[in-house]
Amino acid sequence: MAPRLIITGSTGYIGARLAAMARERGFDVVELGRRPEAKWRIGDEPATSDLEGAAAVIHLAHSWATGAETAEENNINISGTVTLAKAAKAAGVRRFVFASSTSSRREALNVYGRTKFRIEQHLATSPAAPIVRIARIGLVYGGPRTAMFGLMAKLSVLSPLLPMIGLSRKVQPIHLDEVAAGLLALATDENQPPQTFVLAQERPISFAAWLRILRRSQGKGKLHFIPIPLAAALFACRMTKLVPLVPTVDPERVLGLAGAAPMESGESLKLLKLNLADPMTVLSQELGQKSEEPSRSEAGALLRYLGSTPTEAQLQRLSEGLRREGLAPLGLSPTLIKHPRLLALYEPPANRTQHRLAKALYLADLASEPERQRGQKAGLFDAILTIGTDILLLPLRALLARRYR
Amino acid sequence: MNRPDADFIIIGSGPAGVSAAFPLVAAGRRVLMLDAGNDAGSQEESRSARVLGADLEALQVDDGSSPKLQTPVSRGILERFRGNSGITGSGFTPIGSLARGGLSNIWGAQISFLDAEDIADWPIDIASLQRSYQRISERIGISRNSNSTRSAHGEPVLPLGATAAHVLHRNTVTKPANGSFRLFPAINAILSEARPGRAACDLSGDCLYGCPTGAIYNSRQDVLQLRKSPHFRLLDNMRAVSLRRDAAWTVGTADGSSFSAPRIILAAGVLGTAALLANHLPIEEQGLRLLNSPTLAIPLLSPARLLRSSTPTHSLAQLGLSLRYGDRPSDYVTGAIYEVGSLPAQSFINRMPLGRRAGRAAFETIGGSLLVATIYYPGDQSRSYIHRDATTGKSLTIRGGFAEGFDIRVDALKKALRREWKRLGLIQLPGASLAEPGIDAHFAGTLPMGAPGPFGTSADGELNLHSGLHIVDGSIIPDLSSKYITMTIMANADRIAHRLAETEAKPAS
Ligand SMILES: Cc1cc2nc3c(=O)[nH]c(=O)nc-3n(C[C@H](O)[C@H](O)[C@H](O)COP(=O)(O)OP(=O)(O)OC[C@H]3O[C@@H](n4cnc5c(N)ncnc54)[C@H](O)[C@@H]3O)c2cc1C
Numbered sequence: 031m032a033p034r035l036i037i038t039g040s041t042g043y044i045g046a047r048l049a050a051m052a053r054e055r056g057f058d059v060v061e062l063g064r065r066p067e068a069k070w071r072i073g074d075e076p077a078t079s080d081l082e083g084a085a086a087v088i089h090l091a092h093s094w095a096t097g098a099e100t101a102e103e104n105n106i107n108i109s110g111t112v113t114l115a116k117a118a119k120a121a122g123v124r125r126f127v128f129a130s131s132t133s134s135r136r137e138a139l140n141v142y143g144r145t146k147f148r149i150e151q152h153l154a155t156s157p158a159a160p161i162v163r164i165a166r167i168g169l170v171y172g173g174p175r176t177a178m179f180g181l182m183a184k185l186s187v188l189s190p191l192l193p194m195i196g197l198s199r200k201v202q203p204i205h206l207d208e209v210a211a212g213l214l215a216l217a218t219d220e221n222q223p224p225q226t227f228v229l230a231q232e233r234p235i236s237f238a239a240w241l242r243i244l245r246r247s248q249g250k251g252k253l254h255f256i257p258i259p260l261a262a263a264l265f266a267c268r269m270t271k272l273v274p275l276v277p278t279v280d281p282e283r284v285l286g287l288a289g290a291a292p293m294e295s296g297e298s299l300k301l302l303k304l305n306l307a308d309p310m311t312v313l314s315q316e317l318g319q320k321s322e323e324p325s326r327s328e329a330g331a332l333l334r335y336l337g338s339t340p341t342e343a344q345l346q347r348l349s350e351g352l353r354r355e356g357l358a359p360l361g362l363s364p365t366l367i368k369h370p371r372l373l374a375l376y377e378p379p380a381n382r383t384q385h386r387l388a389k390a391l392y393l394a395d396l397a398s399e400p401e402r403q404r405g406q407k408a409g410l411f412d413a414i415l416t417i418g419t420d421i422l423l424l425p426l427r428a429l430l431a432r433r434y435r
Numbered sequence: 436m437n438r439p440d441a442d443f444i445i446i447g448s449g450p451a452g453v454s455a456a457f458p459l460v461a462a463g464r465r466v467l468m469l470d471a472g473n474d475a476g477s478q479e480e481s482r483s484a485r486v487l488g489a490d491l492e493a494l495q496v497d498d499g500s501s502p503k504l505q506t507p508v509s510r511g512i513l514e515r516f517r518g519n520s521g522i523t524g525s526g527f528t529p530i531g532s533l534a535r536g537g538l539s540n541i542w543g544a545q546i547s548f549l550d551a552e553d554i555a556d557w558p559i560d561i562a563s564l565q566r567s568y569q570r571i572s573e574r575i576g577i578s579r580n581s582n583s584t585r586s587a588h589g590e591p592v593l594p595l596g597a598t599a600a601h602v603l604h605r606n607t608v609t610k611p612a613n614g615s616f617r618l619f620p621a622i623n624a625i626l627s628e629a630r631p632g633r634a635a636c637d638l639s640g641d642c643l644y645g646c647p648t649g650a651i652y653n654s655r656q657d658v659l660q661l662r663k664s665p666h667f668r669l670l671d672n673m674r675a676v677s678l679r680r681d682a683a684w685t686v687g688t689a690d691g692s693s694f695s696a697p698r699i700i701l702a703a704g705v706l707g708t709a710a711l712l713a714n715h716l717p718i719e720e721q722g723l724r725l726l727n728s729p730t731l732a733i734p735l736l737s738p739a740r741l742l743r744s745s746t747p748t749h750s751l752a753q754l755g756l757s758l759r760y761g762d763r764p765s766d767y768v769t770g771a772i773y774e775v776g777s778l779p780a781q782s783f784i785n786r787m788p789l790g791r792r793a794g795r796a797a798f799e800t801i802g803g804s805l806l807v808a809t810i811y812y813p814g815d816q817s818r819s820y821i822h823r824d825a826t827t828g829k830s831l832t833i834r835g836g837f838a839e840g841f842d843i844r845v846d847a848l849k850k851a852l853r854r855e856w857k858r859l860g861l862i863q864l865p866g867a868s869l870a871e872p873g874i875d876a877h878f879a880g881t882l883p884m885g886a887p888g889p890f891g892t893s894a895d896g897e898l899n900l901h902s903g904l905h906i907v908d909g910s911i912i913p914d915l916s917s918k919y920i921t922m923t924i925m926a927n928a929d930r931i932a933h934r935l936a937e938t939e940a941k942p943a944s
Contacts, residue, residue: 396781399781400482
């Protein structure tokens with residue numbers, strides 16, 4: 031029978047990948063937590079029947095419900111984790127893996143780091159201690175562009191100039207797959223010593239350098255920063271709460287970036303036989319692959335706008351041409367991709383050869399040339415309409431063309 | 436001493452080189468041809484590869500030069516010369532090739548014949564040139580564009596574009612302003628009937644992308660013919676870099692090989708030949724004179740043809756024209772008229788102040804009624820000189836310019852032309868442009884036949900002071916008329932080769 035593995039927080043960024051990997055490797059995965067039929071929430075006493083017979087529990091769930099700083103001592107995450115670990119021990123589970131963080135410190139600036147540290151402490155003094163393995167996880171990247179990773183990937187390509195705090199803060203990235211593999215090893219490998227493991231790149235890099243990697247791997251150029259003092263950032267966060275319609279930014283997140291010291295991870299990686307890949311290489315592959323999709327749909331939109339029904343060959347040629355001229359992705363909005371005719375609103379005159387959209391349309395025109403039927407004419411009425419509209423819209427387009435310059 | 440590699444070494448496989456090779460090979464002389472290029476032709480590739488390049492090189496943004504010089508074929512033909520010839524331009528675009536077949540890979544295939552008046556100053560008689568014209572015409576295959584409604588007298592014809600036909604018709608029914616303007620169906624080196632190894636023109640209009648049927652003459656085709664002879668040998672990838680004379684001539688190549696023969700025939704193209712001879716000529720301060728034809732492009736609209744559909748035809752010149760606009764002998768221009776509708780739309784749209792979608796609609800609607808006239812002046816209207824780099828003494832720079840008073844003559848010409856356009860029912864559109872010297876690629880006159888001194892050659896193209904070194908390309912054409920030059924280069928090379936075959940070393944039996 032397949033060994034059973036219990037995972038809490040299995041719908042999260044790490045949990046989802048971990049559950050998938052575990053299943054792939056033949057485990058019988060039980061997801062505990064936030065699912066429609068779930069019987070357990072962090073803080074609850076789990077049913078012994080749920081735990082019995084499991085090889086390990088991997089605890090990823092974290093409740094953000096207790097925001098108030100005063101609640102730190104009786105934070106539900108602390109009591110909930112200890113309760114779960116004790117129940118696991120009682121049910122005869124052999125290992126309890128707790129996902130902590132490299133920001134885990136007694137004096138951490140943010141509540142999250144301090145809470146993780148407290149949980150580690152409580153676990154160590156609880157009756158469950160003999161089965162507990164702690165994994166302090168670094169800055170996780172890769173996979174689906176959600177959570178903190180998704181936010182950073184988006185931020186890094188937003189503009190070549192970013193206001194940012196904590197630029198010199200050192201981060202230790204690790205790929206999602208590597209984290210999942212490490213957690214799985216901790217959960218299943220009998221021979222791992224009962225100690226705290228660090229899952230993170232050995233060599234820390236500055237947060238600024240990390241954002242640059244994210245930007246470059248998405249095919250964009252240099253990134254410059256305007257450093258913001260922490261106090262100003264925190265003040266700005268508070269202001270977001272007061273201003274309607276602006277998304278609020280949790281000061282917690284800001285504080286998380288503000289300060290931490292790197293952790294030694296070499297020994298842990300060796301024990302877990304993890305050979306971490308170079309983030310730049312992995313990201314270029316992952317993000318590059320992903321950005322092919324938008325660039326293909328953009329290619330399709332450009333071709334359709336010019337009146338051709340794109341063939342596979344044309345799409346391929348154009349995507350390649352756009353990439354080589356540094357025009358992919360152009361960043362066309364989903365609406366434009368769906369309704370290419372609207373490009374008429376944004377299109378600059380064809381002789382503005384430095385304009386990105388004008389260039390891209392020229393390439394699209396050229397890419398469709400080999401298949402073009404000679405002597406195929408648009409009707410006169412259509413032509414007059416198209417040209418007339420073009421001229422009438424000129425002032426509006428002069429304004430809107432900026433968007434894709 | 437070693438046995439020479441051949442009786443003649445010909446450097447260059449362009450139109451001049453092959454034209455010199457045929458008579459020699461036919462007379463049983465051993466000919467070794469060296470060419471810097473190779474056989475990497477683009478003939479049988481897909482349309483996509485021809486239009487966009489095997490590596491999509493056409494998807495590089497428009498560099499602003501003429502559409503013809505921007506296609507992937509052209510880039511492939513011209514680029515090595517740019518990189519390797521050591522020739523740069525200042526106010527001049529040096530156009531040359533280091534590819535098998537030379538510039539005939541991308542030429543416009545327009546044919547002109549010189550008459551007795553044109554060669555009055557040459558040290559040869561017109562009859563010998565005409566015999567050579569005849570031989571070359573038969574070999575390469577020449578067709579005339581003809582109005583399909585008129586009967587042709589059995590001569591090979593290609594259909595004339597509908598707008599060009601309309602203009603030609605107007606020319607016959609309206610009275611010319613004076614007798615100085617001539618308009619006629621263009622004479623092109625394009626096959627209208629298939630020949631061994633070459634298909635007839637399929638009228639697909641793909642001419643700019645390297646004629647896939649082989650209907651447009653390209654001297655590569657002649658090389659294939661020549662190779663059938665046991666007396667002929669071609670070595671590809673052999674870029675000549677030095678010439679040395681002891682008992683015989685020795686050619687050194689870029690890869691370190693050397694070949695010797697009693698006689699060398701230079702056919703590397705005017706610029707290629709100048710580069711090879713730079714060390715043998717006392718090019719001083721003044722520089723080596725280079726004749727080239729200033730060219731003018733004029734867009735025209737035929738309102739009567741608006742919204743009419745076009746006739747499928749090739750996309751090279753439809754009509755030929757000539758105009759005498761003043762009293763001086765060189766107030767004479769030759770030209771051609773192209774139908775814009777059969778050219779690729781992109782490069783026209785790139786210059787429009789409309790969006791691309793509208794630009795395309797405009798092009799498709801009126802493209803069929805648009806024409807472009809290209810006008811060539813005679814070479815004496817240019818003032819171009821080849822200079823040697825004073826410090827290295829090696830690399831060459833061509834400084835381009837126009838003859839004195841040229842701008843005044845341009846105005847006189849434009850005025851005369853406007854009268855003719857009006858008579859033909861054409862509207863001259865804004866955007867006429869005079870090209871930078873060199874773009875015309877009609878080069879001549881660096882080492883003229885019949886001239887004395889170190890820069891002259893004999894009537895047989897033998898360079899003065901260098902016996903056994905013959906030149907057969909445009910370098911030795913003493914003056915450059917406004918007419919298309921290649922047919923004459925080929926005929927002259929044929930003429931010289933016949934003379935050499937008669938007078939030089941009989942074949943060793
Ligand atoms: C776009 C364009 C359109 C044209 N249209 C027309 C037209 O319509 N009508 C017309 O009459 N003319 C036209 N021409 C001009 C015509 O192409 C040239 O006149 C003709 O090709 C000259 O022939 P050539 O043999 O002298 O030289 P090229 O064609 O230049 O051939 C030179 C040969 O020598 C070889 N070579 C050069 N240097 C070396 C070296 N160092 N070692 C070994 N080999 C070497 C090259 O590889 C090449 O094969 C046009 C030219 C261009 C570029």
